[in-house]
Amino acid sequence: MYPETPGQLPAxxxxxxxxxxxxxPIQAAPLIPVQLGTVPAVASIVLPDGRVVTGYAIEPAKPEPAVAKPLVSRTAVNIALGGIGxxxxxxxxxxxxxFIAALAALxxxxxxxAxxxxxxxxxxxxxxxSRGGTTVNIRKAVFKRNKFHG
Known part of the structure; x- marks a missing residue:
């Protein structure tokens, strides 16, 4: 604070x-390349408050050409190919x-x-x-020395 002088009140x-x-803020104008040997035209502008600004005429900046977007996105193409696969x-x-069911039926x-x-x-x-055949009757049979006695 200020030092108090005698006889002076703060009020x-x-x-x-x-x-x-x-x-x-001033927006910087884009730089425009100038061809060698040519001098750009000088322009003067009168501002609303009466001041005059003189400078080189600047062509408006041209926007970069837009990159052509594909009609279908890559993600959609990948999803479609996955669905087809x-x-x-x-x-x-x-x-x-x-095929397995047919093979099982066969x-x-x-x-x-069979x-x-x-x-x-x-x-x-x-x-x-009924044409006839051999009828074999099995009775008590005795085998002696590998011979059948019936």
Whole structure:
């Protein structure tokens, strides 16, 4: 604080308040390459407060050409290709299961056919036919010295 002088009260002291003036930011103009041997035209602008600003005329900056975006994103293409691959695999798995089921049915029918054919052959042999055959009667038999005595 200020040193107190004798006979001066704090309320009598003069206080000066300084407020800074804000500075508006200046946007830097883009640099434009100038061809050698040519001098750009000088332009003057009158500001609203009456000041005159003189300088070189600057062409407005041209925006960079936009890069053409693809019609379909790469992610969508990858998802579609994955779906196509999955569908192809599923189709193959369906064909594989169909092939296994058909092979199982074929083996089952071959077993049934073998049972019918060989079962009929054995049945004919066991039951015999009415054309005549050999009848064997088994009685008490005695074997002596490897000879049958009946």
């Amino acid at each position: 009598e002291r003069a206080v000066t308040i300084h407020r800074p003036t804000p500075i508006t 999955f569908g192809a695999v599923c189709g193959g798995l369906v064909l594989l299961t169909t 083996i089952q029918q071959l077993i049934i056919l 049972a019918v054919v060989f079962g009929g052959f054995i049945g004919v042999q066991v039951l015999g036919s």
